[in-house]
Amino acid sequence: MARPPLAAMPEQEMLAIETRALSRRFEGRHGVHGLALEVPSGSVYGFLGPNGAGKTTTIRLLLALLRPDEGEVRIFGQRLAWNDRRALRDVGSMVETPSLYPHLSARENLEVTRRLLDGARAHIDEALAIVGLSAEADRRVRDYSLGMRQRLGIALALLHQPRLLVLDEPTNGLDPAGIVELRTLVQRMASEFGITVFLSSHLLSEVEQIATHVGVLHQGRLLFQGTPQALRAQYGDPLTIRCGDVRAVCASLVGLGEVPLALDAHTVSVNAPRRADHEINRRLVEQGHAIHAFGRSPRSLETLFFELTGPGAGA
Numbered sequence: 608m609a610r611p612p613l614a615a616m617p618e619q620e621m622l623a624i625e626t627r628a629l630s631r632r633f634e635g636r637h638g639v640h641g642l643a644l645e646v647p648s649g650s651v652y653g654f655l656g657p658n659g660a661g662k663t664t665t666i667r668l669l670l671a672l673l674r675p676d677e678g679e680v681r682i683f684g685q686r687l688a689w690n691d692r693r694a695l696r697d698v699g700s701m702v703e704t705p706s707l708y709p710h711l712s713a714r715e716n717l718e719v720t721r722r723l724l725d726g727a728r729a730h731i732d733e734a735l736a737i738v739g740l741s742a743e744a745d746r747r748v749r750d751y752s753l754g755m756r757q758r759l760g761i762a763l764a765l766l767h768q769p770r771l772l773v774l775d776e777p778t779n780g781l782d783p784a785g786i787v788e789l790r791t792l793v794q795r796m797a798s799e800f801g802i803t804v805f806l807s808s809h810l811l812s813e814v815e816q817i818a819t820h821v822g823v824l825h826q827g828r829l830l831f832q833g834t835p836q837a838l839r840a841q842y843g844d845p846l847t848i849r850c851g852d853v854r855a856v857c858a859s860l861v862g863l864g865e866v867p868l869a870l871d872a873h874t875v876s877v878n879a880p881r882r883a884d885h886e887i888n889r890r891l892v893e894q895g896h897a898i899h900a901f902g903r904s905p906r907s908l909e910t911l912f913f914e915l916t917g918p919g920a921g922a
C-alpha cells in the first residue's frame with residue numbers, strides 16, 4: 608500500500624520505527640524472524656522478551672550494526688540502508704553499558720563526543736539537565752554510581768538532540784532507586800521533550816508503568832504488539848472463585864465444560880467468557896458449594912507476559 612509522503616502525514620500517525628519482514632538468522636533456530644514492528648512517533652515503546660529472545664539482535668538491526676538477511680527498517684519513514692546511516696540522523700542509542708572515560712568528568716566525557724559530532728556547546732548543558740546530572744557534571748565518572756553512569760550514557764545519546772532514543776536494557780544492573788530514576792527520566796524525555804523512546808527489557812514490571820506501547824518477543828518472533836490495555840483486553844481477566852472446597856468446585860466446573868485451575872486451597876481461577884459468570888455462579892450455588900467470593904480480578908500484565916513467554920509458551 609502506498610504511503611502518503613512524509614510531509615503530508617500528521618506527526619501522531621507517523622511511525623518512528625517500522626520494520627517489515629525483518630529477519631536475521633544465527634545457527635540453529637536463533638535470531639529474529641519476520642518482525643513487523645510499529646513504533647508510533649511520541650510513544651514509549653517497551654520491547655519485552657526473556658533473555659535470548661532476540662531483543663539485542665533486533666536493536667542492532669535497527670541501528671544498522673547488524674545486517675539483516677531479509678526485510679527492511681524505516682526510521683521516521685526513511686528506509687535504512689545497511690551501508691548508509693543517514694536514516695539514523697535523528698536516533699540516539701545506548702546498547703548495553705556505555706563506554707565512558709572514568710578519569711574524566713561527565714562534562715569532559717560529553718565534550719569528547721561533542722567535538723566528534725561538531726555539535727553546539729550548549730547541547731552539553733541541555734543533555735546534562737535532561738538526565739539530571741547538572742550538579743554532578745564536574746565529578747570524575749570513576750566516582751559515579753552505576754545509575755549515574757547509565758544516565759550519562761543517555762546524555763551522550765542525547766547530545767545530537769535526536770527525536771528517537773533506543774535503549775537496550777537500560778535498567779540492567781541498577782538498584783531499585785536507579786530503576787525509579789531511569790523510569791522518571793524516560794517519562795520526562797517523552798512528555799517534556801517529545802522524544803520517542805524504544806527500550807528493551809526482560810522484566811515487564813520495569814516498563815509497565817511507563818510504556819504507551821509494548822511488543823512481546825519470544826524466540827525471535829513478535830507475539831504481541833499494541834497498547835498495554837489491548838494486551839489485557841485480548842487475554843481478558845480470569846474469573847476467580849474463593850470457596851470452601853476447591854476440589855469439589857473444580858469438579859463441578861469441569862462438569863460445566865470449563866478448565867479450572869486451583870490457585871491455592873481456597874481459590875480457583877477459570878478463563879471462562881464473562882457472559883458465563885451468571886450461569887456458573889447459579890450452578891455452583893445450586894450444587895451446594897460454599898462460595899465466599901466470585902468475580903473477575905484483573906490479571907497482572909506480569910502474569911500475561913509469563914503466559915506468553917514462559918515455559919511451554921509458543922511451543
Ligand SMILES: Nc1ncnc2c1ncn2[C@@H]1O[C@H](COP(=O)(O)OP(=O)(O)O)[C@@H](O)[C@H]1O
Nearest residue numbers: 633634637638657658659660661662663664665
Ligand atoms: N552474533 C551472533 N552469533 C550467533 N548467535 C547469536 C549472535 N547474536 C545473538 N545470537 C543468538 O541469538 C539469540 C538472541 O540473542 P539476543 O538478541 O542477544 O537476545 P536478548 O537480547 O533478547 O537477550 C540468542 O540465542 C543468541 O545466542
Ligand SMILES: [Mg+2]
Nearest residue numbers: 662663664776
Ligand atoms: Mg540483550
